[in-house]
Amino acid sequence: xxxxxxxxxxxxxxxxxxxxxxxxxxxxxxxxxxxxxxxxxxxxxxxxxxxxxxxxxxxxxxxxxxxxxxxxxxxxxxxxxxxxxxxxxxxxxxxxxxxxxxxxxxxxxxxxxxxxxxxxxxxxxxxxxxxxxxxxxxxxxxxxxxxxxxxxxxxxxxxxxxxxxxxxxxxxxxxxxxx
Amino acid sequence: xxxxxxxxxxxxxxxxxxxxxxxxxxxxxxxxxxxxxxxxxxxxxxxxxxxxxxxxxxxxxxxxxxxxxxxxxxxxxxxxxxxxxxxxxxxxxxxxxxxxxxxxxxxxxxxxxxxxxxxxxxxxxxxxxxxxxxxxxxxxxxxxxxxxxxxxxxxxxxxxxxxxxxxxxxxxxxxxxxx
Numbered sequence: 001x002x003x004x005x006x007x008x009x010x011x012x013x014x015x016x017x018x019x020x021x022x023x024x025x026x027x028x029x030x031x032x033x034x035x036x037x038x039x040x041x042x043x044x045x046x047x048x049x050x051x052x053x054x055x056x057x058x059x060x061x062x063x064x065x066x067x068x069x070x071x072x073x074x075x076x077x078x079x080x081x082x083x084x085x086x087x088x089x090x091x092x093x094x095x096x097x098x099x100x101x102x103x104x105x106x107x108x109x110x111x112x113x114x115x116x117x118x119x120x121x122x123x124x125x126x127x128x129x130x131x132x133x134x135x136x137x138x139x140x141x142x143x144x145x146x147x148x149x150x151x152x153x154x155x156x157x158x159x160x161x162x163x164x165x166x167x168x169x170x171x172x173x174x175x176x177x178x179x
Numbered sequence: 180x181x182x183x184x185x186x187x188x189x190x191x192x193x194x195x196x197x198x199x200x201x202x203x204x205x206x207x208x209x210x211x212x213x214x215x216x217x218x219x220x221x222x223x224x225x226x227x228x229x230x231x232x233x234x235x236x237x238x239x240x241x242x243x244x245x246x247x248x249x250x251x252x253x254x255x256x257x258x259x260x261x262x263x264x265x266x267x268x269x270x271x272x273x274x275x276x277x278x279x280x281x282x283x284x285x286x287x288x289x290x291x292x293x294x295x296x297x298x299x300x301x302x303x304x305x306x307x308x309x310x311x312x313x314x315x316x317x318x319x320x321x322x323x324x325x326x327x328x329x330x331x332x333x334x335x336x337x338x339x340x341x342x343x344x345x346x347x348x349x350x351x352x353x354x355x356x357x358x
Contacts, residue, residue, distance in 0.1 A: 030207075057210060164334070
């Protein structure tokens with residue numbers, strides 16, 4: 001089974017595109033699930049992509065909301081590449097464990113598209129692991145430039161298009177919004 | 180002042196487009212704000228657009244999260260039009276009061292684009308009220324087909340594009356996701 005079509009429960013959702021709202025949508029789904037009393041696990045594949053405030057906000061919803069900051073902030077220096085790859089794989093191994101355990105109703109793989117696109121994590125293994133996840137588990141992948149195979153595997157794909165961005169107007173990030 | 184460019188705090192954000200993730204993104208921002216301890220008010224302009232589970236989820240975060248189900252589910256029958264318009268205006272009057280009071284850090288005007296597009300609520304008044312909102316208040320408008328003037332007035336606009344939708348695959352809405 002490479003698609004989730006035959007599953008009675010649990011969707012693979014993909015939020016991609018260059019606009020704001022990808023991780024935010026994932027957090028919105030977390031919000032709903034937590035309101036239902038369902039546990040949520042969020043794994044961050046790019047360290048530093050979350051602002052301090054977001055992590056603080058997430059902690060507020062513990063123990064139902066679990067956040068794991070993994071991976072590394074990419075420096076794009078070749079000297080760091082080996083470390084970047086190792087960190088990405090470690091994050092993926094952890095994500096695979098969480099998915100297989102099946103303790104969470106929602107598993108968010110935040111910014112997973114990047115290490116997949118850069119071949120740091122094996123795309124086929126990602127799709128196989130997610131396709132054979134426990135029933136009732138929703139998996140959400142966020143990040144720009146989702147690969148064609150990830151799009152094919154997903155049940156729901158929304159592309160967030162950046163129509164207008166506050167930085168263009170010289171407005172800096174706001175506490176409590178934290179883009 | 181018709182734009183928020185000169186404000187030091189508080190953004191007008193617009194989530195539009197035909198894809199999933201508009202209200203969800205707004206909820207994600209609510210999640211972050213509540214995590215910071217900031218109060219959030221969500222006003223629903225189209226009754227019935229929210230699922231039971233979402234309202235239950237939101238109640239879990241009271242008193243910081245306030246949700247007001249207003250407006251009516253549109254029947255598109257001319258006999259109901261007067262009632263639809265009256266309900267939309269009542270919802271807007273309430274929203275205006277909430278915005279002016281300034282007690283909330285985030286005010287979400289869920290599905291406001293529809294009554295504005297159908298001239299049930301005066302667009303100019305909406306933009307003026309939001310533009311003169313108290314400092315530090317973020318306003319989020321969601322809904323398809325945002326008018327050009329709403330886009331012009333907003334600091335941040337993301338268009339959510341429906342790339343793939345689970346209903347196409349015959350999968351019905353899931354509890355805890357509730358599209």
